[in-house]
Every structure is written in C-alpha cells, then in structure tokens.
Amino acid sequence: MELTISRQINAPLDKVWNIVGPNYTAAGDWASSVYVSGARPGTPKIANAPAAGRVCETSLGPFTETIEAYDDARHMVSYSATGAKMPGFMKGLRNTWHLTPSGSGTKASMTLRADIAFPMNILMGWMMKMQFKKALNETIDDLKVYAETGRRGRRGACRRFPQLREHPRRHLRRDVMIRPGATRARGTPRSRGQTDAHHHPPSLLVADSQPRPSDGDRPPCQHARLHRGNRR
Structure with missing residues (x-):
C-alpha cells in the first residue's frame, strides 16, 4: 500500500527542510501525534544523516525509526518505523519526506509505504488506508502550521485534556x-x-x-x- 499527501507551505524551502531534515529528531516539537521524541542510539546508515534514527512516544505507543535515505541537496529524508503495538501482519512501514520549491514557498510531500501481509492486505487494507490517510493529513498540517507560524500543532489528546501537555504519560x-x-x-x-x-x-x-x-x-x-x- 502506498499513499502520498502534499501541501503548499508558505515558508522558505530551507526553513521547512530544517524542520524535517537536520532537526529530524525533534518531531515532538511540532507533530500532534508525538508526545516526545529523541535521537536513536547507534551509527547512522547514511553518512550525512543527522542521526541513526528516532525514538518517539506517540498516541499509538512507542515507535523506533531508522533513517534509510537522506539527501540534503534534494531535500529528502526517508525512514522505516517499527512499533511495539504494531500488529503481526504489518510487515513494514516506511515514510518519505520530499520538499521542492513552489513559488515563494515550499511544496511538501509525504509518501507512506506499508507492507501488509496476505490476507489482511485485502480484508483490512481499505480501512487501514483511511486511517493512514487521516494520520498523514494531520501530520503534514502540523508541519504547515509550525513552519508558517512557529506554533505547535494542537496535540490530539491535549485538545480534550490540557493537563497532558505537562506530562502525558503520567495521566495515562x-x-x-x-x-x-x-x-x-x-x-x-x-x-x-x-x-x-x-x-x-x-x-x-x-x-x-x-x-x-x-x-x-x-x-x-x-x-x-x-x-x-x-x-x-
């Protein structure tokens, strides 16, 4: 399964790239589904990558990511992800950010590739595609808000429970x-x-x-x- 979502962001290309590229490990600063994030220990697969990967506490549980491709000149970063709560039929997840200049702003594209085992790719593929599409739209909208205004996206859980902003896991x-x-x-x-x-x-x-x-x-x-x- 593959999904691509794009947005026009009214911010310079270098500014947007700095968020998703060099500051890749700080997704918790702007992504609404990420409570906290940090660099994953280890040696990067890609020589010029900012880190080996990223560890995130998310609304779907903890995820560990590994940078699989990083191209500063093309403004592209691609990473695979594994989660403790991922079902067994989810064989792999990979997300790719690609930025290009668009007028005075930036066109940001996210491409998600999900490898779902048979027969679940047929039985649940349509439902998972809808869920993935919603998650991608929320994430790219958060990036747009952060790049244009410097403000964080509204965190999903904290929209209803403001006390989670201080220490989300303590209240769960x-x-x-x-x-x-x-x-x-x-x-x-x-x-x-x-x-x-x-x-x-x-x-x-x-x-x-x-x-x-x-x-x-x-x-x-x-x-x-x-x-x-x-x-x-």
Missing part, C-alpha cells in the same frame, strides 16, 4: 478504579464493572463531596420515579 495510568459516588466527566462511558481510566485520564474523575439528598429533599419528579420503582 490504567490502575485507577472509579470510587463509589465519584462524579463522571461528561461523555464518560457508564458500563458497569469497568474502569473509565481506559478512556479518560483519572484526573478528570473528581470525588463527589456533596452528600446525597434525602427523599424529602428530592424534586417532585424524582419522588415520582422513586415511588414507581418501589412498586415494581
């Missing part, structure tokens, strides 16, 4: 159970016997300090519901 614990009487955030699932920590950071689960009203304090409509329930 899965061992927090909802206590009896806890107040759920709006939109939180209400399935019984399950934790909401799988869906929402526990910092949004606020203990209810208000005592429950007695029957005499309830509004008439609640009285009616209670009495109807008692008669059943």
